[in-house]
Amino acid sequence: MAIIxxxxxxxxxxxxxxxxxxxxxxxxxxxxxxxxxxxKWGNKNYLCHELTKPILQQRYGLSDNVQTLPYHxxxxxxxxKLSLHPAGHxxxxxxxxxxxKGEICVVSGDYKIEYDGISxxxxxxxxxxxxxxxxxxLPIYHWQPxxxxxxxxxxxxxxxxxxxxxxxxxxxxxxxxxxLIKNLAGNYPIYVHQSIANLNDGFKAAGxxxxxxxxxxxxxxxxxxxxxxxxxxxxxxxxxxxxxxxQPATGICSxxxxxxxxxxxxxxxxxxxxxDHADWPGxxxxxxxxxxxxxxxxxxxxxxxxxxxxxxxIGAEEVTTKYGSDDDESLINLIENTN
Amino acid sequence: MKRFxxxxxxxxxxxxxxxxxxxxxxxxNEADDRDKPYVIAMFTGKKPKRPVxxxxxxxxxIELSQLPEWLFTESYHNVGDLSETIALVLPPAAQNIAKxxxxxxxxxAELAQKDDEAKKTYVTNAWNSLNTxxxxxxxxxxxxxxxxxxxxxxxxxxxxxxxxxESSKIMHSIMGKWQPHKIxxxxxxxxxxxxxxxxxxxxxxxxxxxxxKPENLGDPAAWQAEWKWDGIRGQIVKRNGELFIxxxxxxxxxxxxxxxxxxxxxxxxxxxLDGEIxxxxxxxxxxxxxxxxxxxxxxxxKTQLQHAPIGFFTYDILxxxxxxxxxxxxxxxxxxxxxxxxxxxxxxxxxxxxxxxFATWEELAEQRLNSRAINSEGIMLKKLDSVFxxxxxxxxxxxxxxxxxxxxxxxxxxxxxxxxxxxFYTDYTFAVRDGNQLIxxxxxxxxxxxxxxxxxxxxxNKNAIEKFGPVRTVKPELVFxxxxxxxxxxxxxxxxxxxxxxxxxxxxxxxxADEINTLEDLKQLLVAAETLKP
Numbered sequence: 001m002a003i004i005x006x007x008x009x010x011x012x013x014x015x016x017x018x019x020x021x022x023x024x025x026x027x028x029x030x031x032x033x034x035x036x037x038x039x040k041w042g043n044k045n046y047l048c049h050e051l052t053k054p055i056l057q058q059r060y061g062l063s064d065n066v067q068t069l070p071y072h073x074x075x076x077x078x079x080x081k082l083s084l085h086p087a088g089h090x091x092x093x094x095x096x097x098x099x100x101k102g103e104i105c106v107v108s109g110d111y112k113i114e115y116d117g118i119s120x121x122x123x124x125x126x127x128x129x130x131x132x133x134x135x136x137x138l139p140i141y142h143w144q145p146x147x148x149x150x151x152x153x154x155x156x157x158x159x160x161x162x163x164x165x166x167x168x169x170x171x172x173x174x175x176x177x178x179x180l181i182k183n184l185a186g187n188y189p190i191y192v193h194q195s196i197a198n199l200n201d202g203f204k205a206a207g208x209x210x211x212x213x214x215x216x217x218x219x220x221x222x223x224x225x226x227x228x229x230x231x232x233x234x235x236x237x238x239x240x241x242x243x244x245x246x247q248p249a250t251g252i253c254s255x256x257x258x259x260x261x262x263x264x265x266x267x268x269x270x271x272x273x274x275x276d277h278a279d280w281p282g283x284x285x286x287x288x289x290x291x292x293x294x295x296x297x298x299x300x301x302x303x304x305x306x307x308x309x310x311x312x313x314i315g316a317e318e319v320t321t322k323y324g325s326d327d328d329e330s331l332i333n334l335i336e337n338t339n
Numbered sequence: 340m341k342r343f344x345x346x347x348x349x350x351x352x353x354x355x356x357x358x359x360x361x362x363x364x365x366x367x368n369e370a371d372d373r374d375k376p377y378v379i380a381m382f383t384g385k386k387p388k389r390p391v392x393x394x395x396x397x398x399x400x401i402e403l404s405q406l407p408e409w410l411f412t413e414s415y416h417n418v419g420d421l422s423e424t425i426a427l428v429l430p431p432a433a434q435n436i437a438k439x440x441x442x443x444x445x446x447x448a449e450l451a452q453k454d455d456e457a458k459k460t461y462v463t464n465a466w467n468s469l470n471t472x473x474x475x476x477x478x479x480x481x482x483x484x485x486x487x488x489x490x491x492x493x494x495x496x497x498x499x500x501x502x503x504x505e506s507s508k509i510m511h512s513i514m515g516k517w518q519p520h521k522i523x524x525x526x527x528x529x530x531x532x533x534x535x536x537x538x539x540x541x542x543x544x545x546x547x548x549x550x551x552k553p554e555n556l557g558d559p560a561a562w563q564a565e566w567k568w569d570g571i572r573g574q575i576v577k578r579n580g581e582l583f584i585x586x587x588x589x590x591x592x593x594x595x596x597x598x599x600x601x602x603x604x605x606x607x608x609x610x611x612l613d614g615e616i617x618x619x620x621x622x623x624x625x626x627x628x629x630x631x632x633x634x635x636x637x638x639x640x641k642t643q644l645q646h647a648p649i650g651f652f653t654y655d656i657l658x659x660x661x662x663x664x665x666x667x668x669x670x671x672x673x674x675x676x677x678x679x680x681x682x683x684x685x686x687x688x689x690x691x692x693x694x695x696x697f698a699t700w701e702e703l704a705e706q707r708l709n710s711r712a713i714n715s716e717g718i719m720l721k722k723l724d725s726v727f728x729x730x731x732x733x734x735x736x737x738x739x740x741x742x743x744x745x746x747x748x749x750x751x752x753x754x755x756x757x758x759x760x761x762x763f764y765t766d767y768t769f770a771v772r773d774g775n776q777l778i779x780x781x782x783x784x785x786x787x788x789x790x791x792x793x794x795x796x797x798x799x800n801k802n803a804i805e806k807f808g809p810v811r812t813v814k815p816e817l818v819f820x821x822x823x824x825x826x827x828x829x830x831x832x833x834x835x836x837x838x839x840x841x842x843x844x845x846x847x848x849x850x851x852a853d854e855i856n857t858l859e860d861l862k863q864l865l866v867a868a869e870t871l872k873p
Contacts, residue, residue, distance in 0.1 A: 139406055140414045140427040142471075258427070260351060261419050261762055264488075270352050303806040304413050311407060 003080070003098050003105040003129065006296070006319050011107055011131065013098060016080035018047075020096050020107045023322040030082070032109025033093035034059065034174055037323045049084050051092030054202030055174060071120065087111040088122030089276050090175030091203060097125050105129040106290060110323075112275065113282040114146060118182040118210070119175070124289035131296045132287060135277040135324065136255050137305030143255070143279045149272055150183050156251060156270055157188070157229055165247040166222070168230045170237045170268065173199055175276045176253055177231050178210060185211030189228035192216060196231060222246050238267065255279070287314065299324030342370050343378065343440045344472050350487055359489065363497035367524075374440040376519035376527055382494050383513055386483035387444070390451040391458050393421065396481065399459055400425040403466065409807070416755050416809040417762045422478030426471050436468035445520070447480055492730060502528045510542045510729065537578040540585040541611060541657045541665065542729045546719065546736035553700045553739065556720065563669060563723050564695040564703055565654055566715035567738055569627045569824065570617035571634070575599065575651065577606040578661070586616070595636065598649040601685045609661030610679070612653045613727075614692060619650025622687045624714045627839055628827045652692040653680065654719075657727055665727035672727070710741045716824060717741045743822040744864065745844055747855045749815040751777055753799040756784060764799040764811065765792055767843075769821055771834075773858040778834050780861065781821055786843030795846075818850040819843050826865050834858055836865055 005012045010022030010029075018028035025042035032038055032048075034055030041060050048056065050068040057063055069075065071094065074083040079101075084094035087109055095108040104127040111133070115121040143149075153169075160167040171177045173195040181190055181200070190213045192200065197215035204210055214220070216230070226246045234252075242248050255275030256262035263271035278286060287295055287309070295316040297306040302318040309316035349362035367375060380387075401411050406428060418424040438446075443465075450461055465477055479485050495513065499506040512530040516538055556562060572587040582603040584593040593600075596616060606612075618625035618633065625647065632647045633639065656676040657665050664672060680691045695718060697703035707718050717740035725735035748769035756765035766784040770777035787795065795817065803811035825839035 138414050138417055139404065139410060140418055140424065142427070142431070259418055259762070260423055263351060267354050269354070269358075304410065307807075308407070308410055 003100050003103055004107065004131070006321070010321070013077075013080060015100055016077035016082070016098070018077060021109065021323065030096055031056070032087065032096060032107065033090055035090070035110070035172075038109060047082075049092045049094045051203070051206055051208065052094070053092075054206045055092065055199065058198050058202045085125050086120035086123050088113065088115065088119050091119050091178060091208060093119060095123075095125060097127065103128055105131070106292075107131040108133065108286075110135070110277055111286065112278045113286060114143065116146060116179045116182075116276070118178050118208075119276075122286070124286060127290050127292050129294045129296070130287060130290045130292035131298060131319075132283065133277065133323070134283065134297050134300030134302050134305040136275065136279050137283055137297070137301035139280045141255060141258055141275075141279040142281060143258075143273060143275060146183070146274065149274050153184065153251070153253075153272055153274075154187070156249075157184075160249045161188075161227065163247070164226065165249040166226045166230060166245045167228075168232060168242055168245065168248055168250045170234055170250060170252045171231055172276075173233045176274070177233070178203065178208075179274075179276070180231055180253065181211055181213055184229060185213075189214055189224070191220065191225050191228055191230045193232040193236065195233050340438060340440050340443060340469075340473055340476065342366065343374065344476055346370075346378075347476060347487060348472060350489060356493060359493060360497045360500065363489070363494065364501045367498060367501040371439050371441070372524050375524040376517075376522050377441055377444050379494065379498070379513055379524075379527065380519040381480075381483075381485040382487070382489050383491055384485075385519070387448060388451055389481065389483060390447045391462060391481055393482070395455065395458070396425065396462065396478070397421065399463055400429060400466075403463060404428040404430065413807065419756060419762065422482055422484075423475050425466075425478055426474035429466050429474065432467055432469055432474075434468050435470075436465070441520075443477065443480055448520075498528055504528065506729070537581045538576060538583040538585075538591065540574040540576055540583070541613075541663075541727070543572060543574070543587055543613070544655075544665075544728045544736065545731040546721075546738045547731060547733055549720065549737040549739040553703065553720070556700075556737070559697060559700055559703070561723055563673070563721045564697055564706075565692050565719045565721070566695060566710065566713065567717045567719045567740060568615040568617055568624060568652055568692070569714060569716045570615040570624075570630055570652075573614060573616045573651065574657070575602060575606075575610075575612040575614070575653075576658075577602060577610045578608055580608065582606075584616075592616075595633065595639070596649045597639070598644075598688055599651055602683075602689065605683050605685060606679075607660070609658060611656065611658035612651075612676070612689075613655035613657055614651050614653035617650055617652055618647045619652075619688070619690075620648060622650075622690065624650075624652070626714050626825060626827060628825070628837070650687070651689045653689060654692040655727060668724040668726070669721055670723045707739065707741060711825075743824055743844075744826065745820050745822050746771065746780070746838075746861060747847060747850060748780065748819055748821050749777065749852045749855050750795075750813060750817045750819060751779065751815050753795070753803075753811045753813055755809045763792055763796050765796075767795070767819070769819060769841075770815065771856050771858050771861060772853075773834075777815055778858055779832075780834050780836075780858075781823070781838050781841035783821060783841050783843050786822075787846065791846055815852050818847040818852060818855055820845045820847050826861065828865065834861070836861060 003013060005014060009024040009026055011020040018030055019026045020030045021032055021038040022029050023040055027044045029043035030047045031052060034052050046066045048068060050070055053066050053068050056066055069084050071084050071086055074081050081099040083097045085097055087093040087095045089110040089112055093109060095106050098105045106125050106127040108131060111122055113122050157167045169180055171180055177196040192213045193216055200210055222245055236242060249269045251270035251272055252266055252268045253272045253274045255273055255277055257271030258273040293315060295309055295314055296319045297316055298319055298321045306316040306318040346362060346366040350359055353359050401408055414428055415421060415424045450458055466474055469477055495506050495509045499509045508530055512527055574585045576583040583591060584596060586592045618630040629647045632643055633649060656672050659675060677691055683689060695706050697706060710717050720737040720739055722735045748771055750767045751770045752768035753764035754766040756763055768779055769781045770779050799811050799813055802814045805811055821841050822844035823838040823841040827837055829837035
């Protein structure tokens with residue numbers, strides 16, 4: 001019997017009788033990370049990394065039915081050995097390793113290879129079966145090292161300051177926002193939307209070392225924000241609030257900004273190709289490092305990526321899931337449906 | 340090239356006209372003088388001869404990136420631009436070469452003479468020495484298709500600002516004949532070259548669509564009404580024994596229309612006429628689809644000359660006896676034009692575009708309804724005392740078009756767009772019902788908002804049958820109202836008819852696929868359109 005099965009509720013482990021990131025409510029859900037397309041409200045029990053719990057608390061009000069696990073610690077569920085391993089995607093994100101009767105399967109959720117300074121760095125896990133995302137599974141996606149991107153971002157902010165413009169970075173509340181805060185902190189005050197501030201409070205309470213930011217309220221002065229940096233979620237990107245700021249200049253932080261069409265599609269003043277997903281070489285490196293004989297390709301360029309893997313001698317199959325529909329980078333219009 | 344790459348990035352990152360102009364001005368202030376004429380040439384679509392053909396470029400990129408061809412093609416469909424796709428899929432550069440833009444262009448021009456092996460060495464070496472953004476520009480220099488969202492008008496305004504000159508003068512200068520390797524930026528912007536150049540046309544005066552009731556324009560007696568023709572706007576320039584025909588796209592199209600060459604003998608020197616290039620048989624304007632047989636052809640057959648003879652309906656004169664008379668009031672220009680056309684010996688080819696007589700706005704509204712019968716698309720309203728403006732200006736000229744035809748259709752195919760719309764399904768094919776079948780009648784891509792495109796995109800992603808390539812067959816479910824300007828028989832189309840200028844008018848979310856129009860409806864419209872003709 002295979003360790004996992006793809007069902008219409010999600011990725012299922014029959015032996016352990018639990019699901020990983022199900023999209024319909026189930027009794028027992030293992031959660032790879034806190035993005036909305038991987039967490040559905042209404043499961044009876046949740047198991048996740050200890051730093052994903054504050055997110056579930058913050059966003060879904062979950063608490064009592066959430067069981068946590070640090071990375072690398074193994075638990076046994078009806079003979080299935082389960083452990084969590086860093087996925088490097090966002091704070092608390094984990095690959096789920098399942099071992100049963102000598103067979104190892106890893107469900108990676110979303111991941112990136114580069115260390116972003118705030119999420120525990122990705123670790124390759126040897127396995128027989130690997131489930132991978134393919135959000136940026138095309139050879140046109142090659143990320144620059146983040147230090148270079150942050151340098152460009154700092155230059156952009158400096159020019160905006162010179163011109164008296166307010167720098168507004170558009171970034172997903174969970175993940176990208178904390179990555180920006182960690183890497184931009186120190187030079188100017190950072191003002192954040194309440195959806196980001198709430199998450200930051202949760203992370204800080206859980207012991208994450210996150211630089212201080214200022215929560216934007218109706219009292220916050222626009223002249224002050226002009227001298228700092230403002231971070232807001234994508235839902236606010238084209239809204240009135242941004243237009244009400246002093247000479248707003250918006251910069252979108254997303255892997256889609258790699259391609260000119262992606263940059264021009266959005267009515268932003270700048271686009272930074274900063275992604276929390278693996279790029280093309282990243283996906284290939286990660287997959288090869290697992291040594292997996294069988295790869296299941298989920299959300300993204302799944303058909304194309306699976307075909308390519310087969311051509312280079314890695315047995316791969318495309319699977320249809322419901323992931324990618326609520327995640328900023330997988331969605332064109334970057335809608336955030338929480339807070 | 341670094342400074343140029345920076346300019347391109349600034350132009351792309353900004354969506355405000357003023358910021359773009361500012362970026363252009365800064366570029367013209369700071370860049371190497373020798374680069375500037377090349378940049379102006381590129382932005383105005385002056386293409387050098389392509390030094391290396393696209394198939395080879397693509398082949399080398401595939402080799403170098405070690406990708407299977409299908410994957411390269413798949414990437415291209417997601418990027419929507421070949422130059423950019425190549426720039427993105429190539430492995431990172433091993434070294435960095437910094438050369439000024441004009442040197443790259445000069446080297447590429449020389450490359451045209453060399454053999455394929457030498458071309459390959461040069462191109463692959465360049466790729467390996469440039470970063471992604473520079474590579475993209477390098478590839479664009481080869482293809483010559485530099486469309487970067489800078490209109491001629493925007494470029495002209497920036498140069499005018501930078502050189503502190505009148506924009507109309509700059510427009511003249513850059514619209515004329517010149518070659519970037521033979522002219523300095525100074526000479527180009529001071530316009531010294533255009534004096535020795537007989538061909539230059541004037542910037543066209545353009546009209547806005549009438550967005551109010553004509554009653555609000557005031558006294559009808561202050562206005563002149565003409566038919567609005569559905570052809571190619573053109574300027575005929577006769578100077579120093581030479582004849583030039585310019586289209587509105589600033590293309591010199593003299594050779595395409597031999598019927599008009601008699602003007603070289605019959606027009607005096609120092610005359611510039613404005614009007615419409617149309618297909619005209621026995622003095623009657625033919626449909627646009629007839630004219631279309633004559634457009635963008637390198638050679639013209641006898642049959643084409645017989646089937647689609649060309650005429651010119653002139654409605655303005657901009658230069659007379661070598662003098663720029665654009666500041667004369669329209670009424671005076673029209674009188675002069677009428678006497679000139681009168682004097683032509685060859686009749687029925689170049690004609691004075693007739694006026695539409697009217698005493699009241701109601702009367703004109705009634706006349707307007709006859710537009711289609713004479714292959715016109717409505718009425719042009721021009722103030723009798725108006726000057727010939729440069730470009731589009733509100734107030735003096737209005738186009739009052741007739742409403743388009745519409746038909747309800749269902750979407751059956753979707754294709755990924757290109758440019759800004761790459762990676763989104765934005766090009767759709769629509770069908771009407773023919774008995775139990777659906778039959779394709781139009782392809783269209785414009786007319787939806789970004790939000791609607793996203794919605795359609797997600798529908799296509801969920802309902803697509805194919806997985807590879809750019810085209811998706813979708814469930815016939817989404818109903819769109821298609822507007823079009825005309826209808827004609829067509830043997831090339833399965834439906835037996837073709838729509839002219841189809842575009843999406845509205846997404847009919849209120850309608851289901853079984854409520855769309857039938858082929859029979861369209862055939863009836865075709866019959867009606869035919870019988871209306873004179």
